[in-house]
Amino acid sequence: MPGVSARGLSYEERRQLAVNLTRVLALYRSILDAYIIEFFTDNLWGTLPCSWQEALDGLSPPQLATLLLGMPREGEVVRYRSVWPLTLLALKSTAYALAFTRTPGFQSPSEFLENPSQSSRLTAPFRKHVRPKKQHEIRRLGELVKKLSDLTGCTQIVDVGSGQGHLSRFMSLGLGLMVKSIEGDQRLVERAQRLDQELLQALEKEEKRNAQVVQTGPRHSPHHVVRWVDPTALCEELLLPLENSPQGGARLLLTGLHACGDLSVALLRHFSCCPEVVALASVGCCYMKLSDPGGYPLSQWVAGLPGYELPYRLREGACHALEEYAERLQKAGPGLRTHCYRAALETVIRCAQPTLRRPGVQGIPRVHELKIEEYVRRGLQRVGLDPQLPLNLAALRAHQAQENRVVTFFSLALLLAPLVETLILLDRLLYLQEQGFHAELLPIFSPELSPRNLVLVATKRPLGQAFSVLETEDS
Incomplete structure (x- = not known):
């Protein structure tokens, strides 16, 4: 469309x-x-x-x-x-x-041509226990976060609403990032920790089998925290650094893969209010679970428009594929x-x-x-x-x-439902811009695989022409 x-x-x-x-x-x-x-x-x-x-x-x-x-x-x-x-x-x-x-702005061969259940762009250990849709999502968002982290000098990634930790594992053990993952369900966190150990063992076996695989440094598993993030208040745990930075203070990048309802709004508020947070990469979903008021509208501009209201039924429709x-x-x-x-x-x-x-x-x-x-x-x-x-x-x-x-x-x-999603995401862009921040929306997933495929990228300093690297597909 x-x-x-x-x-x-x-x-x-x-x-x-x-x-x-x-x-x-x-x-x-x-x-x-x-x-x-x-x-x-x-x-x-x-x-x-x-x-x-x-x-x-x-x-x-x-x-x-x-x-x-x-x-x-x-x-x-x-x-x-x-x-x-x-x-x-x-x-x-x-x-x-x-x-x-x-x-998406990039054109690349499908990663599922050879096998519909295994992404050709991920190595076997990172595909285990992960469905094709999620394989595609963690790879694309993880690579974007890595580029954004490099551009903004972040020292730590915080994955909010991390579930079983698939994204966090790929970012930490696959891309070498320092990652804290926050999840409110203790059972999911316990499973994430078990999967971390299983992946570490699989990577070690792969290294022993394949002499060409060279590990350049110590691996850091994600640091998992059981914590419910209140959308209406700042979460101190979210902002705590995992280790002291030599520059004297953490520079955090917040991310959330399909952070449900108000959780995606909480990410925006933490980015806006906390000087430690210098970048954001958030993919929202479940718009019908947004608080009313509180979750929408966020921007002064949209709140001042006649007919801005989006009742539950409209927000629910915006989540269709x-x-x-x-x-x-x-x-x-x-x-x-x-x-x-x-x-x-x-x-x-x-x-x-x-x-x-x-x-x-x-x-x-x-x-x-x-x-x-x-x-x-x-x-x-x-x-x-x-x-x-x-x-x-x-x-x-x-x-x-x-x-x-x-x-x-x-x-x-x-046919009309994408207009509702567009208004919700546009409201978030304007909310950030009203405060002087730099915000863009990028379609990074294949919509056939992942309908909620627009990532909200925000930074506190302009990236200029460097921003374009976020839209590219890695070889």
Whole structure:
């Protein structure tokens, strides 16, 4: 999907983009606010302009991926079967024009061509226990952090929300950085420490087997700390140096790989308030978990705009994987019917118990293989209702016949969702710039592998032309 580069925008252009985003999001709020499981109960199709309904009705899933989401198959010629209304074309063009691009600026062969589960860019010890998505993420973010650390003279990396420590291990044992990792869950920290020892042993065995592998100095495992970082207060542990620097004081770089909700905001606040922190490389996620107020907006500029509010539903939608869904549309598999089935179930739930609205339904395995009435009965049982309730099979069949409309409405919401993410991340950029810091957003992961792929890089001194090395892919 096309988009605009955050790095190519001046401060004034970023402020104007925030104005445009709030206006557009207010205009299409009804689509973004809608829950797809209420497609039938709230007649969501009927809320669209009639001209849109005529243009979109009957489009196949691959046509939606190509014509609406702008993600055609390689070499596919884009052809419209009819003339679309200008308002729909305007929505599509606006969504493309205002969202930050998630396409990385580098071009390199896929690291998973030889084996879909093993990155060719990581050695075997660093791939063990790590899924392909995470292999890609720790390598790309780790390499960026190493470059940023060198550019800013950092003496210590602090990995916040480190989980099982995959990123910390790669940065310390793979790239030679001094790393403190902070995680609030003691069980994850204990597992991280076990994995550290396992990796050290594997590296030592590799050295003994391969005489060409030369270890230039002592290895430093990550220093793991069990600590909950309060988003509203400074964490002293986060700022403590691991060892005294010969220059007389630590220079810290904070990083977080998909720091959830307010944790990514806490990183920004520590960077802003603490002189020891000279650089930041943060990849956020789980925007729906941001505190309101507190987590958004952060900047004075966005807080002063009419219509800046982003309720829970909008922030939740911003976490969807646009590229992954477009691929599903192109394949047109039976798994696309899940939203339709769940929306049909919602009609039955409300008939049986009108006060029960949008209950969570535990996963029903192999939905695409079930008849709609079988799915509904299993769903009723999962929400505590009688699965043997009499069902209106004719109504369920009529709902099932509208499967493509459900997919189409969901695709429309997905087209707009990147605008919400763009406004959240733009607010963070402006928050840092309002305080005189230097901040940029870079897409560093393949969006097909990792949808939340924009890293917020901030420094307290300008990097000038040197900044461009952060965007390059290591050989």
